[in-house]
Amino acid sequence: MKKFVYKGLLENDSYGCLCCDGYYLLEKISEDINIGDKISVRYYISDKEINEEEANEALLISSFGGDVETISFVLEAYSEWTIYDYKEEFDVDGHDLHRELDNYEGNYVLLIIEKT
DSSP states (O other): EEEEEEEEEEEOTTTEEEEEEEEEHHHHHHHHTTTTEEEEEEEEESSOOOOOOHHHHHHHHHHHOGGGGSSOEEEEEEEEEEEESSSOEETTTTHHHHHHHHTTTTSSEEEEEEEE
């Protein structure tokens, strides 16, 4: 299994294209993922840049009713899904990755894609 991590501040350019730390996010993903690849996608949205360990810890704390005051950032959103045959678009059962991430412009994303 190969893991790809994309992270940074989500912004839209003047044409409405989603960027992450100066690069077009979906273009960068398409450099790493091929049509027909079996992939799993998970992302975390927060108010500051975080790593995978911090994101998982915050998810566990918030999911099990722990003391969220111990977390030094706000975990705005989390999602995870599997795509069995990637088709150059991130639209799975009504979940459109671009549309979902676009809702969090101005926040930080930690996007992890694993392909088998």
